[in-house]
Amino acid sequence: xxxxxxxxxxxxLSEAASLELGCNYSYGGTVNLFWYVQxxxxxxxxxxxxxxxxxxxxxxxxxxxxxxxxKFSFNLRKxxxxxxxxxxxxxxxxxxxxxxxxxxxxxxxxxxx
Amino acid sequence: DGGITQSPKYLFRKEGQNVTLSxxxxxxxxxxxxxxxxxxxxxxxxxxxxxxxxxxxxDIAEGYSVSREKKESFPLTVTSAQKNPTAFYLCxxxxxxxxxxxxxxxxxxxxx
Numbered sequence: 499x500x501x502x503x504x505x506x507x508x509x510x511l512s513e514a515a516s517l518e519l520g521c522n523y524s525y526g527g528t529v530n531l532f533w534y535v536q537x538x539x540x541x542x543x544x545x546x547x548x549x550x551x552x553x554x555x556x557x558x559x560x561x562x563x564x565x566x567x568x569k570f571s572f573n574l575r576k577x578x579x580x581x582x583x584x585x586x587x588x589x590x591x592x593x594x595x596x597x598x599x600x601x602x603x604x605x606x607x608x609x610x611x
Numbered sequence: 612d613g614g615i616t617q618s619p620k621y622l623f624r625k626e627g628q629n630v631t632l633s634x635x636x637x638x639x640x641x642x643x644x645x646x647x648x649x650x651x652x653x654x655x656x657x658x659x660x661x662x663x664x665x666x667x668x669x670d671i672a673e674g675y676s677v678s679r680e681k682k683e684s685f686p687l688t689v690t691s692a693q694k695n696p697t698a699f700y701l702c703x704x705x706x707x708x709x710x711x712x713x714x715x716x717x718x719x720x721x722x723x
Contacts, residue, residue, distance in 0.1 A: 507651065530710050541715065590654075598656055604651075
């Protein structure tokens with residue numbers, strides 16, 4: 499069965515630090531990749547997505563992610579985090595034949611001012 | 612203002628009682644989903660529906676039931692058979708032509 503692995507469960511950073519959250523998936527075929535974010539008290543919302551084309555994807559609020567097919571990875575990055583980036587981040591994958599998203603367990607990010 | 616509404620935000624029930632969580636969307640989306648979110652366990656799919664009057668079990672459907680009588684509504688019933696019902700429940704919807712799921716604000720159910 500397909501699976502999604504998020505390596506960091508809890509991350510604590512100071513403002514202005516750089517962020518990289520890991521995401522690896524197990525499916526070997528065509529995939530669609532997503533990062534969702536859940537800010538405290540808010541809806542889960544889409545941060546960015548990859549379907550095809552340029553493997554470096556830009557999202558909202560200065561986030562980006564790079565799809566590396568050979569590594570089955572879709573890591574999320576931000577060069578300089580802010581306190582407002584404190585949230586839970588979820589990686590999700592949809593393979594070509596499946597109608598469902600497969601979700602990682604999430605990474606809780608706390609940014610200290 | 613388009614979106615997904617879930618009500619109520621907090622729900623308390625006694626063990627042994629069935630409870631129904633509401634999910635309504637005015638996005639004209641065909642597909643709707645119910646997830647359960649527990650700390651450290653990510654999102655787990657309970658049920659999903661691609662079209663009115665049709666739905667499929669997700670990964671953890673036992674102890675839950677759904678209906679999809681209208682396109683805009685996808686209520687979830689947590690039955691007394693669900694062994695550990697206390698959780699945060701999220702409803703989502705998706706357009707047929709898209710892969711992006713839109714989420715509601717969630718309902719936190721506490722069963723004691």
